[in-house]
Amino acid sequence: MKRSLLAATLGALTLACGTPDPSKDDPGTIPFDPKRPTPGTTSEVTAYTGSDVDVLGAQLTYPTGIDLHRKLVMRTCSGTNGVCHNQKEYPDLHTPGAFVASIGAPCNVQSGTASGVFDRCERLGDRFRFTEPAFKGIEIGWFELVPGESPELDPRGTRPDASTVGLHLYLHDPVPVEGVRLNATGTFLRNFINDQGNVQELAFASYETRWWVLDDRRHLFAEVNENQRDTVESLVASGIVQGDQNRNGSYGARILGNTVPLIKPGKPEDSYLVARLRGYMGEQTVPGTRMPLANQPPNVQDMLALMCFIEGLDPAATQWSLGSAIDYNKCSYSANPSALSLAGSGDTWAARVLPILQSNCGGCHGGENPQGGLNLLGSSHDVYTRLVLKPSLQKPELNLIQPGSLDKSYLVLKLTGDGSIVGSRMPINPLNGNSPLPEAERQSIENWVLLSGAVEN
Ligand code: HEC
Structure with a gap:
């Protein structure tokens, strides 16, 4: 039972992270009908007929989201070494399907380093509790599996510290248990929305071992013996959601209220992808190297197409198509496209x-x-x-x-x-x-x- 739950969780996570699927790289197998309405021919989108050369240029080069993916996203993400999809820090946007899947999807899911995570990508963490002595689940800030030979620990002598080999959990609140050491089963909890649309708490993994309560009682240490290694490794691989993934003490989802996705329909300024290209979001600097690392940076027209594409995505929809025309006429960024310059021309x-x-x-x-x-x-x-x-x-x-x-x-x-x-x-x-x-x-x-x-x- 426990195993199948874990497997289900793993399956879902793999999808969310967009593991590259080489079979989809072949343009012959793109899973949708690449319909390309020319702006002006569909009922809703009227072509831009103004005189701004950048808007006209963007409209010509990027009439639809498909063009945006093929000519811009692929260029900035795939590059020579596949900048976006070979490094964990970047989302995989290699296929049109993955690009569409990034709409509304969480950012920094599998960051290579903790410090590369942007606060506003932090989601509400999974929770932890002991089965016995029981207490209400406490949000997990972050965890670390320190690899190596497990040391001999002794309640009267050697106590674990932050670098001791084993599993470390750092929680949002102190655990309400007596003493510093206990044999217990730790349970990892997550909320799911069930078929009826109700929030349901699910224990998706558990780990029985000797636990230590350290420091301010928000740091738990779990001993990992030789025969427990596999269990702990699959626990870690199950993708525990960490509320303070970048370990800076601020829980993004709590403090800032709203976690941003990779692409937020209708809101380019709240889309991590855009922030990553610019190097900032709102007043916050986005950690990590600015994308794209190695390729030609987006020019005004490229940025305009991306901003207008995102602005035109209906926030109320649950599915989006890359095939629709990008509405440059209604797009608010068409008013002053040169301001979108990341390089080359305009206000540089x-x-x-x-x-x-x-x-x-x-x-x-x-x-x-x-x-x-x-x-x-x-x-x-x-x-x-x-x-x-x-x-x-x-x-x-x-x-x-x-x-x-x-x-x-x-x-x-x-x-x-x-x-x-x-x-x-x-x-x-x-x-x-x-x-x-x-x-x-x-x-x-x-x-x-x-x-x-x-x-x-
Ligand atoms: C005629 C001389 C003069 C000109 C021209 C001038 N400044 Fe100044 N600036 C000063 C003086 C004197 C101070 C210090 C006293 C003050 O701030 O009033 C100053 C202070 C500053 C400071 C504060 C520095 C700090 O580290 O806090 C900034 C910023 C600044 N100037 C920017 C500018 C910019 C930008 C321009 C051009 C658009 C400019 N200044 C043109 C004379 C000038």
Whole structure:
């Protein structure tokens, strides 16, 4: 009984993680009908007929989600070494089916490293309890199986610590049991939605051994003897959901309220995939290397297609098709596509932001003794590294540039003259005291910080 439950769980997890299925790589076996309505010919989607070259270009290159998968996702994910699907850190988006399956699917399910996990990908963890002495299940923050020879442990002498060989569980709350050592069966619990649509608690695995209650009673250590190794390995492989998968003490699903999926229908800004391309989501930096690692980064038109595709997915639907036309006409990002630049053109660091700073600010912020201790002259890279994620001198609690946040980027606040700044609004005009930057230039800096994640390109 226990085995079959475990097997069922394993099956479900494998699906969720999108293990690459080589048989689907062959375009001849793509499991749907690649219908491609040309924009304008379907009843709901009217073609964009405006004059923005990026919108027109995106519409031409990426009329449907299928094109988006074939020409953009495959390029950024598959690359020479299959960046996305060979590394656990990345979701497998190799087939159109896997791409569709990533809509609404959890992110960072099988991250290679704990630190690569984004808080907002953390789901509510599975729970743990002892069968006897019983207590209410406690959320699992994270676990670690420390490999090696099991040591001799002795209640009066050697006690386990965080590095002791065996299974370590770190829980959200202290376990309400007496003493430090007990022989007990630990049970792992998860909620399922049953056929009637009700939430049902299921014990999906259990482990009987000698347990130690350590530290603040939220750290449990389970002894693993030679003959228990297989049991523990299959327990670990069953994919216990960890509420604090990145081990930073914050439980993403609890603290931030909403866990984000890989692709959130209707909400590009809340889609991990987009955040991963940009390097940030909202005001948070997304850990890990920005995708794509090795391939040509997406340009404005690529990003526009992705954003409009996601925005056009119906959040109320349960199934989506890549075959529908992407609605560039209704898409909100069509209003200002150049702001979506991650590289190459539009509001980029090298082509736009740096020249604005150097010509408007360099006169005072340069040379031997730059005003305000801020030097905005020098090589592109030097200036960039002085600003991004570097604290301001006037308000050290804020960085000069905080990717993804205007309110937390002190340099931006100095340009708008926001009430909380120290000193004057910038740029100071030595003749009349103050004359703000032209609106278009300030907008470019803001786009670069907010929409392009202040990347150096
Ligand atoms: C005429 C000289 C002058 C010009 C031009 C000027 N600044 Fe300043 N800047 C100053 C002085 C003086 C200070 C320190 C006193 C203050 O903040 O009022 C300062 C301070 C700052 C600070 C605070 C530094 C920190 O680490 O907290 C920032 C940011 C800044 N300037 C950005 C800019 C930007 C961006 C521009 C161009 C758009 C610019 N400044 C143009 C003179 C200038």
